[in-house]
Amino acid sequence: MAGIDSEKYKQNAHKAIADPVLQSALTSLQGRLGPATKKLYNTLPEGQELRKIAHQYRRKAIDNLDVLLETLAENIRSHGGQVHFAPSAEDAVEICVRIALENHVRTVVKGKSMVTEEIGLNDGLEQAGIEVTETDLGEYIIQLAGERPTHIVAPAIHKTREQIGELFTEKLGTPYTDDPPTLTQDARRALREKFLTADMGISGCNLACAETGHITTVSNEGNIRMATTLPKLHVAVMGMERIVANLEEQQAILRLMSMGAASQQIGGYVSYVGGPAAPGHSDGPEQFHLIIVDNGRSKILADETFREMLCCIRCGACLNICPVYGKIGGHSYGSAYSGPVGAVVTPLLFGINDASDLCSGESLCGACRQACPLEINLPRMLLALRSKLSEGDPSWQVKPARNQERWLFRCWQFVNGNRTLYNLFYAVARKAQKILPTQDGMIRKLPYPFNGWTSQRNMQPLAPKTFMQRWQEKQEGKK
Amino acid sequence: MQQTFISTIKQALGRSQGSKPAEDLFTTEPSEHEKIVLTQIQQRTSAQHNANMSRLREVTGPLYVNLHEHSSLEETAEAIAALIKEKSPEWGTEKHVCRWDHPLINQLKLESLPELSGIPIHTTPIFDVTDQARPIPSSQKEQFRAQVEQSFIGITSADYCVAATATLALRSRPGQSRSVSLVPSIHVAVVKEKKLLSTLEELYTLLKWDPAERKEGLTNNLSLISGPSKTGDIELIMVHGAHGPRELHLFIIGEEQ
Amino acid sequence: MKHTPPVTLFVQCIIDTIYPDVAEAMVKVLEDLNIQVSCPTSQTCCGQPAFNSGHRQVAKAAACKFIDLFEEAEIIISPSGSCVNMVRHHYPELFADDPEMQKRAIKVGAKTYEFTQYLVDVLQAEDVGARFARKVTYHASCHLNRFLGVDRQPRALLSHIREMELIEMKDADRCCGFGGTFAVKYSDISEAILKEKVDNILQTGAEVVTGCDMGCLMNIQGMLSRINASVEVKHIAQLLAER
Structure with missing residues (x-):
């Protein structure tokens, strides 16, 4: 599912807002996870200061990516692992398919991984005739339903237990139930079979540690441990930015990530994988491959304005607090990455013009930055994206969009630059507003292009005199 | 490919324009604070041990970890035997148990308990402990894999247990199979009380700076386990036993009087 | 002095x-x-x-x-x-x-x-001598609260207004959906967010909603007026000027 479908942002948002099931799921999600995460930050033994320190760790790692990636690769090779570098999504898929075909893989079990969604790995493997099973329960439900995840951490929260019950009856042939423990057990049974027989396991990487030469995987279900322990091959795919230098930094960020992702002190299962099973060990994969993916990240790296985005560890904390995400849900963003993080990273990875609504469709309330375990300044980057959209930027191949808006703002600039003109403009507007329909003295319908305001809102009309006029009159009266 | 890939990164970082990599990326000595943490672990008083135990008692409940405290190997073995008798298998009808080949688990002598007679207890194969480089024949590996799949209880120890988060640290070593703590429906972990640490910070400081730990490293697989397998993916309702063990029983063996 | x-x-x-x-x-x-x-x-x-x-x-x-x-x-x-x-x-x-x-x-x-x-x-003036015998709820505007770090100040001023009852609304610091041109360009989303804010305001039973940003308050007033709710919208300066 590589590629994006973000141009339908407005229509999708409209549909999502009208969906009562989704609305109640989003309210419940944000009501629980948002405040719980906020509370947990206060329990950090190092204090909230750790979030700023961890941001610096990430930033330092990003500023030294060349050294860190080479160190990681060297260390993983010394543990018997194989490291591959993929400049593009296609390269990454091709490498993974090649590994699978060389080893006669027919079935794959997968742990949830954002980067594999981003590069469309499942499609690639399936086209090569390989069966891919998502094993995170939420992802599994989504895969059975043929949908896209709606949340980075809780991919199926938009589905009710009844819908999941019907889905399981249809796809797994289990008797209908809407009881979550029974449904979980049904999935457990179906997936256990897949785990025990799969030829290859695929995982992402939450945050690699360069000095020790390990990737880490985090899950609560244990599915990633299953997928990376039982099959003969383990292929891990990581975005090239998911790395820090040393274990001290790694553990600090990992704890913060657990808080952001699932309001936990630490994820239920955290695994450090440094290579295949060592000789003399009775289990674990025979081969370990790490695919390190660029796919547009080096372009972000090169631009000082957006480099901070590479600090993101995709915990999804910003989704659990964002008022916009809280109303429109993940599907509206038309990309694997949704919410505030998606609004910045999707345009940067897939094209700013193509995802223009993602850059503009936020209220800039700043809650995301406050909720982010690393305090990443998403609002700043949204504003920077908007300036690229409005003014164009050849280095990002952005054509200036919104000609009409630009023209309006230029006129506005002219009027705003001169108080006499400004007064004249408002004098005319005051006269003109008299023809607008009203409700108890409030304007009920504004003309284009302001009509959006009055679909469910009234508008206080312009005052008979501006404050400046009143002030001037008062000063003259004093004289 | 690696060279082109890294040179793209170097270019993005402006390495040719004189931006140099940081020189202090990799730490080679513990900080003052980390030294204090290490001393704190070494010189732990019995009062501090007790405090850790109380902390563990507090957190295990909310994390759905069943905590069992015993003061001797014999008592622990009896309690584990009772658990094996009491619990029913999830996938079949026959009771099988698998376990690590680990000094502490071996000392439990579960195989010799009369109440467990008739219940197969499969031990992780070690082909030759002195020569780790010699691989276990794949037939033996496959046989043990089948035994693990059959088992409804897996018994392991752990390198450490962190009191604040009920986190067990398990490294892969010969005899210490990863699947024993993962595939069976019930994971039983047996740890001596002296392996208790207060916080994750202590755990990581040890792993990073303690000379013996540093020498061994994280191994090719270090797993930190905090509680049984769980999911909230259906309407955010917490359900235990998604893919990994449905139950986690933690046995702490106190110092014998 | x-x-x-x-x-x-x-x-x-x-x-x-x-x-x-x-x-x-x-x-x-x-x-x-x-x-x-x-x-x-x-x-x-x-x-x-x-x-x-x-x-x-x-x-x-x-x-x-x-x-x-x-x-x-x-x-x-x-x-x-x-x-x-x-x-x-x-x-x-x-x-x-x-x-x-x-x-x-x-x-x-x-x-x-x-x-x-x-x-x-700057002035260290928390009590400006105001008196306002109404039930009031306070909306903490995003830019004020998060970007300027100003939250304690308006609350301190409100707490000193005589005879006024301050009723805290649920999620007072959650966005009202204004966002400037966002409210016009993405009015569906803006209104959905606003509706939640208005519901929270109505739930307090307050007679007046106040804040420090007329943009947000204009937005809130717009919907309150459309649904004929009787809650009045007043900038904090208006409350502080009441005697």
Whole structure:
């Protein structure tokens, strides 16, 4: 599912807002996870200061990516692992398919991984005739339903237990139930079979540690441990930015990530994988491959304005607090990455013009930055994206969009630059507003292009005199 | 490919324009604070041990970890035997148990308990402990894999247990199979009380700076386990036993009087 | 008594043209505290709508005008957290490639205060002698609260208003859905967010909703009025001017 479908942002948002099931799921999600995460930050033994320190760790790692990636690769090779570098999504898929075909893989079990969604790995493997099973329960439900995840951490929260019950009856042939423990057990049974027989396991990487030469995987279900322990091959795919230098930094960020992702002190299962099973060990994969993916990240790296985005560890904390995400849900963003993080990273990875609504469709309330375990300044980057959209930027191949808006703002600039003109403009507007329909003295319908305001809102009309006029009159009266 | 890939990164970082990599990326000595943490672990008083135990008692409940405290190997073995008798298998009808080949688990002598007679207890194969480089024949590996799949209880120890988060640290070593703590429906972990640490910070400081730990490293697989397998993916309702063990029983063996 | 420097008013364009009573109320509060007030009447909009929409050249022109006009002021105060955030934080950003202008922008920004911030942090005045016998709930605007870090100040001022009952709403610091041009361009989303805010306001049973940003309050008023709710919308300056 590589590629994006973000141009339908407005229509999708409209549909999502009208969906009562989704609305109640989003309210419940944000009501629980948002405040719980906020509370947990206060329990950090190092204090909230750790979030700023961890941001610096990430930033330092990003500023030294060349050294860190080479160190990681060297260390993983010394543990018997194989490291591959993929400049593009296609390269990454091709490498993974090649590994699978060389080893006669027919079935794959997968742990949830954002980067594999981003590069469309499942499609690639399936086209090569390989069966891919998502094993995170939420992802599994989504895969059975043929949908896209709606949340980075809780991919199926938009589905009710009844819908999941019907889905399981249809796809797994289990008797209908809407009881979550029974449904979980049904999935457990179906997936256990897949785990025990799969030829290859695929995982992402939450945050690699360069000095020790390990990737880490985090899950609560244990599915990633299953997928990376039982099959003969383990292929891990990581975005090239998911790395820090040393274990001290790694553990600090990992704890913060657990808080952001699932309001936990630490994820239920955290695994450090440094290579295949060592000789003399009775289990674990025979081969370990790490695919390190660029796919547009080096372009972000090169631009000082957006480099901070590479600090993101995709915990999804910003989704659990964002008022916009809280109303429109993940599907509206038309990309694997949704919410505030998606609004910045999707345009940067897939094209700013193509995802223009993602850059503009936020209220800039700043809650995301406050909720982010690393305090990443998403609002700043949204504003920077908007300036690229409005003014164009050849280095990002952005054509200036919104000609009409630009023209309006230029006129506005002219009027705003001169108080006499400004007064004249408002004098005319005051006269003109008299023809607008009203409700108890409030304007009920504004003309284009302001009509959006009055679909469910009234508008206080312009005052008979501006404050400046009143002030001037008062000063003259004093004289 | 690696060279082109890294040179793209170097270019993005402006390495040719004189931006140099940081020189202090990799730490080679513990900080003052980390030294204090290490001393704190070494010189732990019995009062501090007790405090850790109380902390563990507090957190295990909310994390759905069943905590069992015993003061001797014999008592622990009896309690584990009772658990094996009491619990029913999830996938079949026959009771099988698998376990690590680990000094502490071996000392439990579960195989010799009369109440467990008739219940197969499969031990992780070690082909030759002195020569780790010699691989276990794949037939033996496959046989043990089948035994693990059959088992409804897996018994392991752990390198450490962190009191604040009920986190067990398990490294892969010969005899210490990863699947024993993962595939069976019930994971039983047996740890001596002296392996208790207060916080994750202590755990990581040890792993990073303690000379013996540093020498061994994280191994090719270090797993930190905090509680049984769980999911909230259906309407955010917490359900235990998604893919990994449905139950986690933690046995702490106190110092014998 | 130490000398209190005169203040220069920076009046948000929405207040200037739609809600001049708010600025009048602010002047009253200041004058009652014996503060000398001046107001350059050639001021216009600070450029925030253009900036938030990405039209930085347009915003820059507004910023230049603002800086020229306010540079000589000793203290600049504004009844809008959002506009103060624009001047303090975004003006310097706009002139990132013009060190001379950036220096001027930073200087002007450093002496620009939001109204309640000025009263509490600069004047140390938490009790301005106000009396308002109504039930009130407070909306904590995003730019004020998160970007300027101003939350304690308005709450301290409110807590000193005589006979007033302050009822905390659920999620007082959650966005109201305004977001400037966002409210017009993405009105569906804006209104959905606003509806939640309005529900939370109605749930308190308050007679008045107040805040420090007329943008948010205009948004909230718009929906309250559409649904014929009787809750009144008042800027905090209006409450502080009540006697």
